[in-house]
Amino acid sequence: MLWQEIRDRYPEQWVLVEALDGRTEDDKRIVEDLSLIDTFPDSLEGFERYRSLHRNAPQRELYVVHTGRESLDILERRMVGVRARA
Numbered sequence: 053m054l055w056q057e058i059r060d061r062y063p064e065q066w067v068l069v070e071a072l073d074g075r076t077e078d079d080k081r082i083v084e085d086l087s088l089i090d091t092f093p094d095s096l097e098g099f100e101r102y103r104s105l106h107r108n109a110p111q112r113e114l115y116v117v118h119t120g121r122e123s124l125d126i127l128e129r130r131m132v133g134v135r136a137r138a
Contacts, residue, residue, distance in 0.1 A: 053085065053086050053087065053088060054085075054086070055083070055086060055123065055124050058086060058088055058119060059119045059122075062088070062091050062119050063119055063120075064118075064119060064120055065091045065092070065093075065118070065119050066091065066092040066093070066094060066095050066097070066098045066116060066117070066118050067088060067089075067090070067091050067092070067098070067116070067117055067118075067119060068088075068089040068090045068091075068092070068098050068101055068102055068105075068114060068115070068116050069086045069087065069088055069089060069114070069115050069117060070086065070087045070089055070112055070113060070114050070115075071083040071085070071086060071113040071114075071115065072085040072086060072087050073085035074113070076128055079127055079128050080125070080126065080127060080128070081124075081126035081127070081128055083124055083126065089101075089105070092116075095116060095118070098116040099116050101116075102114055102115075102116050
């Protein structure tokens with residue numbers, strides 16, 4: 053599903069989406085295909101659900117976003133200097 057489709061179906065709502073297909077260009081994540089997981093009346097509920105799903109499957113690319121945003125401007129942050137302890 054495209055971001056615009058989600059915006060049209062769920063106007064002015066918080067949504068939890070999963071990126072199914074995407075790529076990175078110049079530190080920006082370009083998401084081509086999304087799956088809607090759930091809608092929420094506020095961001096706090098959305099982030100609680102995000103944390104729960106992320107804890108069980110950290111490899112999933114999940115985002116909590118408000119459909120009032122015209123585009124998904126997702127910046128990738130590099131984790132520099134983070135190391136596992138031996």
